[in-house]
Amino acid sequence: MTERISPLQFHQAEGVEDWRVLFSGACAHFRAASFAAGVALVGAIGGLAGAAGRQPDVDLRPSGVTVCLPPVGFGGQSVGDVDLARQISAAARGLGLIADPAGVQAVQISIDALVAEEVMPFWRAVLGYEQVGDEDLLDPRRRGPALWFQRMGAARPQRNRIHVDVSVPHDQAEARVAAAIAAGGRLVSDRNAPEFWTLADAEGNEVDMATWMGRE
Structure with a gap:
């Protein structure tokens, strides 16, 4: 089913405790005792996703398998994703x-641009990325971080023009923020929490630690 549901509705559904909604969709990480076990799960995911008419992003490593069901349209998941997530967890x-929800995250690089149309072609060419919509560049092989071009109304010379966005599970965000501060960072702003916190390293380079919260 392609009816869209919000991240909150997805998390409220029964049987999806292994999954977390990030920028990249509903994701789960499963730790494997062997590479062969991970390969077997990838095969099972292929069959289940094919039957559901979905094409998830699947990453196989010696330590386990990460699977993401990409957002539908301009955000949110589909009703069918709930059933598919349950089936993958059962497999x-x-x-x-073993499911490890803390093992998922999505990283995005954000570039402030006065005229995005003038800078996006450069980044698309230098990275070999593909443009999606008016603001995003994506790695067609799904290996590198996405680039998002945030449009500015006026130049802000007092701030960095490039920062990193890290999308983490909603129940891991505060611990990640605390760890970053303990590691020498500082909190720039929490006015948008729990949707996102803005942090900076010791030299002022910024990162937004983001969750799905606030985008119900």
């Missing part, structure tokens, strides 16, 4: 893989 359990 993982059957193969002995």
Whole structure:
């Protein structure tokens, strides 16, 4: 089913405890005792996703498998994603893989631009990325971070023009923020929390730590 649901509605559904909604969609990470077990789960995901008419992003590593069901349209998941997530979790359990929700995140680089149309072609060419919509560049192989071009009304010379966005599980965000501060960072702003916190390193380079909260 392609009916859209919000991140909150997805998380409120039963049977999706292994999953977290990020910028990149509804994602889960399953730790594997062996590479062969991970391969077996990838095969199971292929069959389940094919039957559901979905094309998830699947990352296989010796330590486990990460799977993301990309957002539908301009955000949110589909009703069918709930069923598919449940099925994938059941397949993982059957193969002995253990869900680790803390193992998922999505990283995006944000560039402030006065005229995005003039700078996007450069970044598209230098990275070999593809343009999606008016503001985003994506790695067609889904290996590198996405680029988002944030339009400015006027130059802000007192701030960085490039920062990193890190999308983390909503129940991991505050711990990640605390760890960053303990590691020498500082909190720039929490006025948008729990949607996102703005942090900076010791030299002022900024990062937004973001969740799905606030975008119900």
